[in-house]
Amino acid sequence: MALTRDDVVDAAVDLLAEVGLExxxxxxxARELGVSAPTLYWHVADKRTLLDHVAERLLADQWRSAPPIGPGEDWAAWLRERALAQYxxxxxxxxxxxxxxxNRPTDDALPAVEATMATLVGAGLxxxxxxxxxxxxxxxxxxxxxxxxxxxxxxxxxxAVPHGGHDPAAHPTLAAVAAAMGPPDGARHEDVVRHGLDLMIDGLRARLDPAP
Amino acid sequence: MALTRDDVVDAAVDLLAEVGLExxxxxxxARELGVSAPTLYWHVADKRTLLDHVAERLLADQWRSAPPIGPGEDWAAWLRERALAQYxxxxxxxxxxxxxxxNRPTDDALPAVEATMATLVGAGLxxxxxxxxxxxxxxxxxxxxxxxxxxxxxxxxxxAVPHGGHDPAAHPTLAAVAAAMGPPDGARHEDVVRHGLDLMIDGLRARLDPAP
DNA sequence: GCCCTCCTCTAACAGCGTTAGGGACGCTAC
DNA sequence: GTAGCGTCCCTAACGCTGTTAGAGGAGGGC
Incomplete structure (x- = not known):
């Protein structure tokens, strides 16, 4: 069976996960596909556009599994969840x-953008x-x-980086944070994302309900 | 006069501005410095660490010119201005x-981080x-x-990309946005940054003054 | 005069994205 | 039946990349 462009993109996604962008x-x-390198140019114009297709694939997978907003559902919680899923x-x-x-939003992504924006407009923005x-x-x-x-x-x-190795007296606020947050780990990153999203959503709420 | 590492980093910053990362x-x-390529390895361990030094330089320039917050000044406006300047x-x-x-924050950047965080803590966070x-x-x-x-x-x-070339009927909200915002230009990007920062700051305000 | 450290050089390696050009397969038309 | 054509893949090669090995000159200390 002849190679298709989808095969190439699939393999690129896998290889990206395995060895990173560099x-x-x-x-x-090409070796992964059992093919010589110039052959790829038959299926793909460019490495750059190959990466475009890869990006498209990654985002498409993410949007395809996105549940649309239900009736009566809170738009804020929905937006938060969508953003977190994308992250x-x-x-x-x-x-x-x-x-x-x-990446420019491809035409495939437009309906999702439209839906998300319609939700926000429906909420009053x-x-x-x-x-x-x-x-x-x-x-x-x-x-x-x-x-x-x-x-x-x-x-x-x-x-290993000696994280707490700085002089606490010189930076009291930083020291307080280090004490309050414990050692850095994987969950920390998502804490930041959640916090930032909450700030934005709270800001949106303040605009929608000027004086509740 | 012999080449110094600072010379190399300086030239790298200039060259980056001129030809981009790629x-x-x-x-x-090396050519820009009138020197052969392997010579750079005497001053710098690696291309990667050279870029680290470049990043450090870019951030240092940005923080050095940062005005500290004045007494009685609004922390929100100050934070907004600092973030915009960084952008x-x-x-x-x-x-x-x-x-x-x-890039990890270098030790040079720590005082600035400390100051910014102390400001926010002083505001009640x-x-x-x-x-x-x-x-x-x-x-x-x-x-x-x-x-x-x-x-x-x-x-x-x-x-040139035909920006408004999509079917308005299929995506009414997008069409409304396109009509409301006019053609894309350079200022648009900063609009987004300003909007996002305002959202976050409004969210922060809502936390600081629960019921004004 | 000798050594040692700084700084720079040439030569080379393996890998990269990309292009040129050709060859084998299968379908379609005459 | 065969000529032509589009599809898919190949080898060879170009100029570039980051990086290493190893040699050599300039200047200071003893």
Missing amino acids: GLSLRRL RALVTHRDAALVVAG APREAFLTLMSVGHFVIGSAVEYHAERARAAETA | GLSLRRL RALVTHRDAALVVAG APREAFLTLMSVGHFVIGSAVEYHAERARAAETA
């Missing part, structure tokens, strides 16, 4: 955030505000995921 | 966001909340800058 070369990808999707696929960043909010949440999620991956790569190569 | 090669950097610094240096992303907020704002700024650069790179190669 390790993903066309020669390696988790970007975090579980290695380097996905870097690949996805800057002006269209312009809904759009800016959606972009803001997106930027925040991407930024969080990029930082997560970058810190992860850093941690892998520097083994 | 165009920044050690050979090109602008990342945006004006080409690809700076990608280089900076994931718990240390943990102040820390999470600072991280959230940072992630949002980085994400916005990454998206800015990525979209910029995309726009450069696809010349």
Whole structure:
């Protein structure tokens, strides 16, 4: 059976998860597919556009599993959950955030964007505000995921960093935080995401109900 | 006069601004310095650590010019301005966001972090909340800058994209947004950043003054 | 005069994305 | 039956990349 472009993209997604963005070369990808490197150019115009397809695939998987908002459901909780799911999707696929960043929304993604924005407009936001909010949440999620991956790569190569090793007297507030939060671990990153999303949502609520 | 590491980092910052992250090669950097490529390895361990130094330099420049908060000044306005300044610094240096992303705060940056967090704690936030907020704002700024650069790179190669070319009937909310916002231009990106920051700050305000 | 450290060099390796050009398979038309 | 054509894959090669090995010159201390 002849190779299809979907096969190439599938293999690229797998290889990305395995070796990261830096390790993903066309020669390696071709070897994985049992094919010579230039052959890939028959199925894909460019490495860059291959990555576009990969990003599309990653996002498509994420949107396809998204439950639409139910009637009477709280839009805030729904938006929070969607953003968190997107963050988790970007975090579980290695380097996905870097690949996805800057991709134009493909036509496939438009209905999802439309639905999300319609929900916000239905909740009382002006269209312009809904759009800016959606972009803001997106930027925040991407930024969080990029930082997560970058810190992860850093941690892998520097083994152990003496985290609390600074002078507490010089930085009392930092010391208080370190004492209050305990050692850094994986859950910490999601705490930040949750906190940021809550801040944005609270800010939205304040706009929707000026004086409750 | 012999080359110093600072010279190399300086030249790398300039070259980054000129040719972008993809165009920044050690050979090109060496040529710019009038030196052969392997010579750089005397001053710098690695390309990766060179980029670390570049990121440090970019952030240092940005924090050094930061005015501390004045007495009686509104913390919200101050935080907003600091975040916007950081965004602008990342945006004006080409690809700076990608280089900076994931850098641990160097020891030089600690006083600034301490000061910012002390301000938030002074305004009434718990240390943990102040820390999470600072991280959230940072992630949002980085994400916005990454998206800015990525979209910029995309726009450069696809010349003109028929932006409003989709079917308005299929996506009424999107069409309303397109009509309300006009054509995309450079200011749009900062609108998103401003909006996101306002949301977060409004959310913070809601926490600080539960029932004003 | 000798050594030692700094700083720079040339030569080279393996790998990268990408292009040029060709060859084998199967379908369709005459 | 065979000529033509589109599909899919190949080898060879170009110019680039980060990086290493090893040699050598300039300048200071003894």
